[in-house]
Amino acid sequence: MFQFFQKRLREYLAARRIQRTRLVTKDGRCNIEFGNVRYRNRFVLLMDFWTTFVEIRWRFVLLMFITSFAGSWFLFGLLWYWIAKSNGDLRWQDPPQNHTRCVDNVHGLTTAFLYSLETQTTIGYGGRAITDYCGGAVTLLIVQSILGAVINCFLCGVILAKISLPKKRAKTITFSEMAVICPKRDSLCLRIRVANLRKTLLIGSQIYGKLLRTTVTTDGETIILDQVNIDFVVDAGKDNLFFVCPLTLTHVIDKASPFFEMAVDTLHMQEFELVVFLDGTAESTSSSCQVRTSFIPLEIQWGYNFLPIISRTKEGKYRVDFSNFSKTVPVATAHCAYCFHNEKGHHHHHQHTGVENQGFEVIDIHDQLDGTKM
Template identity: 65%
Template structure:
């Protein structure tokens, strides 16, 4: 029992350490912290209040929603109370029998608040109502109805916008937990698998990547130096027909930053491969971006993905997602230079001569 708890704690620490050193998490969130932001720059968040509210968490949206309505009811309740007091309608003012009130039965602040709520919510219980003998009351009820209408429109727009955010559509796009390196079509390739969990297409899908690493040039340290990584499928790299899971591959040639890496030095490198998929949802016509990242420990050298698309006897195509994370060892050179017979290789032979299929589950990776 003690040993299992110790192993669990060790795996948890490794997972947290892997999470902290990422720029982009496995689920696409940017792990960036801003510091020493000037106060005048923070004020821009208030000026762009619409975007600020749309990006606010739901619990704060609900709080602001309730607070805005309650505050408006209270403010207009004060105005109704002030109007009734100015006209001498309150009971403690002892109005004469022939007195023409602005609002019947508005005898205190509680009645004023309830009348404000009934007016703005168009409830109209009938106990308290405005008369035609008070122009100020008629003007105030018009103003409150207009203000209440704008509040409903504003919060309705906020809720609809948050519900239809493209980020929700991006949740149904999933990447493989790890990448693999193996031969493909006569060259060495880095491969990633991506799947669309909905039957609706992502129109105009494009896939690309960025390799983030720290470089030193001329004595100057460049943190998060970005190198473009091109990905493609058999039909090209733009306007993907994303109706079924796709295997994306990056050709490791002399122009690739992975060309000088090898199976025994890959996990010693310090880099992060961020993969982007841009597209437009077919149902809402809203563009969205899906992101994920891979660190060296999540790139498996000498393995290939198992096929997941088959055809039934009835002629229908079937996608077996049980093989989505499964890989199989394949004969692969230890380095790209070895594969292309380039000088400078330090190892000879092949890796992974056993051919046992297993499920590719990495305990040190963040789950999507």
């Protein structure tokens, strides 16, 4: 039992260490913070107040929603109390019987607060109403009505904008947990699987990648987070994808690829982070969104390929089995990219039955290979 918990603790600490060292998390968030920012630069965030309010956390939006309304009700309640006091309307001032009030039935702080709330929310219970005796009360009524409408429109706009943020659409795009390196059509390729969990399409989808690593130039300069472009394609190209079913992104490892110098026994000793981006426009809202994830060397399997997940039912419908979305199966693969391109006999590999599923045959992929790996 102790060894079991010790193993779990080591796995947890290793996962936390990996989470801290990567720039982009698996769900697309950037692990970066800014330090020593001048106060005047922080003030610029308030100048762009709309973006600031839209991007803050929900807990602060709800707090701002509550404090804005309750605070304005209380502030104007104090003003109504001051007007009533100035006119001698309060109960402790003992007004005469023929006294004309500025607001009927406002004779204390509580009733002033209730009248402020009823005025700003346009609720009329019939008990308290303004008279035409006090000009200041009429002016205050106009000011509170306008300010209440502004607060209502602004906060409702912030909440609506946060609900409809394009990044929420990005949550329904998922990448495979692992990337694989295997032969594909006489080329050694790095492959990643991506799926759209909604039936609505992403219009004009584009895919690309960045390899982040620390490099040292010939002049001895150390470049942290040096970015190298990684081109990804699918069978139909890399732009304007028909993203109706899961796609497998492919990067050909040729002499121009940064993966060309790597091998199966040196891959996991490398220090890099592969960040993959998918840009598109949501079909239902016409809003642009970007999905991103990252892979570190420990999340790249050399000599594996993805299991098929698309099949055709007997009724003629196409079925996607997401239980095998990230599952992989070992395939015969060259030891390194140089071996694959230069040594005879490494240009071909053995096919496992059903891995490609080229004819979209009716298959039961749960009963396929026993050597699958997540």
